[in-house]
Amino acid sequence: MAPRTATLTTAGEAAAVRGVHKAFDGRTVLDDLDLTIVEGEFVALLGRSGSGKSTLLRLLAGLDLEHGGDVGTADSVMVAFQEPRLLPWKKVGANVVLGLDTDDPRGRASSALGEVGLAGHADAWPATLSGGEAQRASLARALVRDPGLLLLDEPFGALDALTRATMHDLVLRLWEQHRPGVLLVTHDVDEALQLADRALVLTDGRISWESAIDLERPRHRQDPRLLDLRTEILAELGVDMNGTP
Amino acid sequence: MLSLSTRRRPLSPPAPDSTVPEGRGPARRRPAGRTDPPARHRWISPLALLLTWQAGSAVGLIPERLLPGPSTIAATGLELLRDGTLLPAIGTSLQRVLIGFGIGAAAGTVLAVATGLSRWGENLLDPPMQMLRTLPIFGLIPLFILWFGIGELPKVALVVIAVVIPLYVNTYAGIRGVDARFHEVARVVGLGRAGTLRHVVLPGALPNLLVGLRLSLGSAWLALIVAEQINVDEGLGFMINSAREFLRTDIVVFGLIVYSLLGLATDSLVRLLERKALVWRRGLRP
Ligand SMILES: Nc1ncnc2c1ncn2[C@@H]1O[C@H](COP(=O)(O)OP(=O)(O)OP(=O)(O)O)[C@@H](O)[C@H]1O
Numbered sequence: 001m002a003p004r005t006a007t008l009t010t011a012g013e014a015a016a017v018r019g020v021h022k023a024f025d026g027r028t029v030l031d032d033l034d035l036t037i038v039e040g041e042f043v044a045l046l047g048r049s050g051s052g053k054s055t056l057l058r059l060l061a062g063l064d065l066e067h068g069g070d071v072g073t074a075d076s077v078m079v080a081f082q083e084p085r086l087l088p089w090k091k092v093g094a095n096v097v098l099g100l101d102t103d104d105p106r107g108r109a110s111s112a113l114g115e116v117g118l119a120g121h122a123d124a125w126p127a128t129l130s131g132g133e134a135q136r137a138s139l140a141r142a143l144v145r146d147p148g149l150l151l152l153d154e155p156f157g158a159l160d161a162l163t164r165a166t167m168h169d170l171v172l173r174l175w176e177q178h179r180p181g182v183l184l185v186t187h188d189v190d191e192a193l194q195l196a197d198r199a200l201v202l203t204d205g206r207i208s209w210e211s212a213i214d215l216e217r218p219r220h221r222q223d224p225r226l227l228d229l230r231t232e233i234l235a236e237l238g239v240d241m242n243g244t245p
Numbered sequence: 246m247l248s249l250s251t252r253r254r255p256l257s258p259p260a261p262d263s264t265v266p267e268g269r270g271p272a273r274r275r276p277a278g279r280t281d282p283p284a285r286h287r288w289i290s291p292l293a294l295l296l297t298w299q300a301g302s303a304v305g306l307i308p309e310r311l312l313p314g315p316s317t318i319a320a321t322g323l324e325l326l327r328d329g330t331l332l333p334a335i336g337t338s339l340q341r342v343l344i345g346f347g348i349g350a351a352a353g354t355v356l357a358v359a360t361g362l363s364r365w366g367e368n369l370l371d372p373p374m375q376m377l378r379t380l381p382i383f384g385l386i387p388l389f390i391l392w393f394g395i396g397e398l399p400k401v402a403l404v405v406i407a408v409v410i411p412l413y414v415n416t417y418a419g420i421r422g423v424d425a426r427f428h429e430v431a432r433v434v435g436l437g438r439a440g441t442l443r444h445v446v447l448p449g450a451l452p453n454l455l456v457g458l459r460l461s462l463g464s465a466w467l468a469l470i471v472a473e474q475i476n477v478d479e480g481l482g483f484m485i486n487s488a489r490e491f492l493r494t495d496i497v498v499f500g501l502i503v504y505s506l507l508g509l510a511t512d513s514l515v516r517l518l519e520r521k522a523l524v525w526r527r528g529l530r531p
């Protein structure tokens with residue numbers, strides 16, 4: 001496979017994936033996949049473990065250039081990974097503005113940290129942060145660059161339920177302020193339904209199911225429309241509602 | 246990177262066959278820190294050895310000709326200091342070590358970066374470095390004398406070789422060991438090659454580099470001591486060798502002590518550097 005990159009041609013799109021094919025050692029993971037995320041749209045991507053969600057995200061992040069088809073993205077793409085990936089040898093503030101071209105790195109770092117509720121932690125070492133705090137610092141690192149496309153690979157997976165709920169509110173608030181296009185990879189159907197404008201399911205290398213979620217936020221968990229969507233998604237994921245997966 | 250300690254509390258009362266007498270409270274309560282003897286106790290045995298040695302010399306059990314007593318050696322040291330032999334000798338030896346160490350450390354680091362960062366570097370540079378590693382470096386002495394004569398050059402060259410290898414091996418391992426996920430972060434935030442080297446690779450390899458530094462300082466002194474056994478007319482090695490010809494065991498022993506104190510001093514310097522440079526590793530500290 002030859003590495004192919006494409007610049008985005010259509011205005012108003014944060015990401016455009018056309019006919020993307022990706023295989024590892026001859027085993028196909030993504031197969032003729034199409035996906036468009038418009039500017040400022042919040043998209044949640046679901047799929048069984050090993051279905052290729054992280055693979056797709058890495059293609060969009062430009063971390064893997066070996067693929068078939070076209071991948072186009074907004075000019076600036078940022079990623080928050082499942083683990084915070086803060087460089088342990090740099091203070092939190094320096095991590096946030098790592099590689100950022102600015103006259104006032106300290107100021108930018110502390111205002112970005114303030115946005116995620118970590119004001120005053122700029123001079124802390126990453127090892128002293130709690131899991132949730134480190135994940136918020138990683139969000140600050142992504143958002144300080146005002147990306148056109150923000151990729152989130154199960155960023156809340158390792159957090160406890162309470163912290164996760166707070167993080168959901170935080171992400172929504174930041175998204176409303178900065179309005180990046182978002183692709184959120186998650187295992188949690190409820191998370192997708194709470195946050196996203198649109199939910200996708202990845203099966204056998206393509207988007208096998210999708211639906212818009214046209215509901216005002218904050219959304220009520222027991223909203224019958226959400227419950228219907230939930231049942232549909234779980235069925236698509238192959239989970240039997242009455243029994244074991 | 247963080248060390249975790251778990252403290253277990255006994256969950257059940259001691260078994261009937263426990264040796265702990267009954268009615269004495271929990272079975273294995275361990276008051277933290279109280280049972281550990283303080284660090285200053287580490288001075289006890291060296292002091293005892295020194296006193297035994299002094300006493301042995303005083304009563305004639307240890308022949309003065311083979312091993313003079315500590316007080317004699319201390320007096321000799323003072324004498325060497327006063328008559329102006331000691332300091333120039335130390336200066337010369339220290340200079341040899343530092344020049345050799347400087348060159349070797351720079352070369353070792355540059356080689357490790359070149360090898361650690363590019364496949365080309367690895368394929369071209371690593372094999373000869375690994376070959377050099379298996380070479381017994383002191384076996385090079387006759388060759389170095391043939392090549393460089395008997396001046397300063399062969400001595401410094403030997404120190405350089407002794408420094409390059411441990412530093413290279415450790416730093417290279419450190420660079421290769423930097424988590425690939427941090428390289429991805431560097432790519433995502435758009436650090437270039439130079440930025441990645443500066444912010445990710447070198448700091449990530451620093452713990453290993455410092456280990457390499459300590460090992461290479463140790464072998465630098467070792468190489469110097471061996472190198473100074475051959476054809477020297479100044480430096481600590483010269484002082485020791487001339488003393489041997491006049492059967493001045495006290496000067497020989499004193500010279501050895503100076504060598505080891507110098508080694509200790511440079512080692513402490515690196516350890517200080519280590520403490521300063523690796524604060525981030527201590528993580529959760531008060
Ligand atoms: N570097 C790689 N080399 C070989 N195979 C890989 C590589 N990366 C991913 N794969 C394979 O591609 C498939 C998809 O992996 P991917 O990480 O994208 O799954 P995922 O949907 O993110 O799963 P999860 O929900 O468990 O994170 C898996 O079968 C995985 O083994």
Ligand SMILES: [Mg+2]
Pocket residue numbers: 053054055
């Ligand atoms: Mg994944």
